[in-house]
Amino acid sequence: MAFTFPQVPFCAASWVPAGPCKRARVYQQPNVSLHASTSQPAAPAQQSEIGGKARQPQPLQPPVQSQTQSSPELWHELLGADEDEPFNARARSASDAAVLRRKGHLKEQDFLIEFLLRMHETHTCQEVFQKLDKWIVEHRRDGSRSRLKRMVPTLGSFFTPLNLVEAFQEYDRFFALSRRTYVPPNFAELRHILNIAQVHASAQSLKLCAFDADGTLYADGHHIEHDNQMVSLIVSLMRQGIYVAIVTAAGYPGEADRFEQRIEGLVNAFRRLRLPTSITDRFFVMGGECNYLLRIDGASKQLAFIPDQTWKSRLMMSWSEEAISGLLDTAQEALKQAASQLRLDVEVIRKPRAVGVVPKQATIYEVLEEVALTVQHQLADSALPFCAFNGGQDVFVDIGNKSIGLEALMKHLHVLPSQVLHVGDRFTISGNDKATRDCCCIVWVANPEETGFFIKLLLNDIRANRAQPYIE
Numbered sequence: 001m002a003f004t005f006p007q008v009p010f011c012a013a014s015w016v017p018a019g020p021c022k023r024a025r026v027y028q029q030p031n032v033s034l035h036a037s038t039s040q041p042a043a044p045a046q047q048s049e050i051g052g053k054a055r056q057p058q059p060l061q062p063p064v065q066s067q068t069q070s071s072p073e074l075w076h077e078l079l080g081a082d083e084d085e086p087f088n089a090r091a092r093s094a095s096d097a098a099v100l101r102r103k104g105h106l107k108e109q110d111f112l113i114e115f116l117l118r119m120h121e122t123h124t125c126q127e128v129f130q131k132l133d134k135w136i137v138e139h140r141r142d143g144s145r146s147r148l149k150r151m152v153p154t155l156g157s158f159f160t161p162l163n164l165v166e167a168f169q170e171y172d173r174f175f176a177l178s179r180r181t182y183v184p185p186n187f188a189e190l191r192h193i194l195n196i197a198q199v200h201a202s203a204q205s206l207k208l209c210a211f212d213a214d215g216t217l218y219a220d221g222h223h224i225e226h227d228n229q230m231v232s233l234i235v236s237l238m239r240q241g242i243y244v245a246i247v248t249a250a251g252y253p254g255e256a257d258r259f260e261q262r263i264e265g266l267v268n269a270f271r272r273l274r275l276p277t278s279i280t281d282r283f284f285v286m287g288g289e290c291n292y293l294l295r296i297d298g299a300s301k302q303l304a305f306i307p308d309q310t311w312k313s314r315l316m317m318s319w320s321e322e323a324i325s326g327l328l329d330t331a332q333e334a335l336k337q338a339a340s341q342l343r344l345d346v347e348v349i350r351k352p353r354a355v356g357v358v359p360k361q362a363t364i365y366e367v368l369e370e371v372a373l374t375v376q377h378q379l380a381d382s383a384l385p386f387c388a389f390n391g392g393q394d395v396f397v398d399i400g401n402k403s404i405g406l407e408a409l410m411k412h413l414h415v416l417p418s419q420v421l422h423v424g425d426r427f428t429i430s431g432n433d434k435a436t437r438d439c440c441c442i443v444w445v446a447n448p449e450e451t452g453f454f455i456k457l458l459l460n461d462i463r464a465n466r467a468q469p470y471i472e
């Protein structure tokens with residue numbers, strides 16, 4: 001049985017309800033028809049037609065079974081986390097401050113998840129994920145002409161197979177999604193199911209785990225403290241032979257100590273635990289999205305810059321100082337104009353590889369979002385790659401983006417996209433984690449507590465896969 005929706009659903013420009021009957025509703029796009037089955041799982045042959053031609057059924061790869069699952073204890077721990085404190089510093093959404101407390105609608109935008117939400121009007125959860133599993137197999141064969149690409153045109157790549165039915169069933173065992181009649185899954189629940197599937201898939205071949213910093217490893221504007229649970233999780237990943245990189249917008253050219261201040265608890269733990277160089281060599285910090293790379297110096301055990309020429313791509317090395325300052329000048333003007341248009345008094349912050357505006361008065365998330373998107377639009381023809389993003393308390397334009405930085409690091413470490421997982425909290429159109437979707441697998445978290453949850457799940461999987469005894 002599909003969920004009973006109380007009203008006409010949201011209708012995006014490319015998705016038009018074609019009939020009045022809710023259970024038989026068909027969403028149409030040119031040359032695509034999706035026929036919803038409300039009683040039986042879809043057969044591989046599907047009734048769908050692409051380009052007017054019926055497709056022959058093809059054998060599908062069996063999804064990989066995960067060896068471990070998220071335990072009730074892990075979910076209880078996550079549910080019991082204090083959600084208020086870490087988000088006190090963030091700009092709240094005017095529409096949700098009293099209701100959702102921490103996440104505005106604008107912070108929960110994703111075309112695939114929104115498509116899956118709409119599918120629940122005519123499908124059960126099980127049916128949605130059965131279809132998605134098959135569509136992803138097809139999309140991985142030919143990402144440019146797949147059914148999924150036609151239905152979600154902005155979709156990128158899936159770098160690993162995903163078993164979403166199994167992830168749904170795992171989530172369902174704890175939250176009884178399949179037993180709900182009137183309340184369909186919300187955005188965050190679908191995000192969790194996608195994350196669970198990705199963690200189980202990535203655990204089998206993971207070589208590099210990258211983390212955003214603010215909002216992912218610690219609350220915005222904070223830093224990793226000595227007793228932070230993230231310290232032991234990151235050290236555990238490194239002890240499992242996995243490279244760990246913190247990939248952040250924060251950029252302090254020539255000031256390694258300022259980078260170290262943000263992760264002081266972690267670097268101190270490396271020293272306190274007397275981790276050998278063979279383990280600390282697996283740790284990196286990528287700053288300014290892609291502009292600075294640091295690692296732990298073997299002798300001093302402190303963070304130190306890695307010379308640009310040893311890791312930056314030829315393209316990155318070709319960015320001239322003249323072109324960089326030209327783009328930053330244009331960005332600065334665009335930021336000031338957009339803020340002025342919205343009657344927002346701001347302070348301008350200019351750095352060698354970034355420029356940003358910080359409101360001088362209290363404002364709301366939507367205003368910062370408008371500034372970020374306006375500047376993105378105005379810089380669209382820029383010759384240099386850039387990242388214009390809503391930082392939650394400010395809006396910045398950085399030279400390059402996290403995808404460029406991660407790709408350079410992946411080449412430096414000789415790892416493939418399927419062996420990399422980036423954990424971040426800002427994957428919307430104005431978020432600076434969004435670019436990483438182009439180069440590796442991702443886990444989308446809402447706060448550091450969720451990061452802890454998924455890394456514990458990942459470590460459980462890795463240990464089970466390697467048949468090592470689990471010792472906390």
Ligand SMILES: [Mg+2]
Nearest residue numbers: 212214215425
């Ligand atoms: Mg963040």
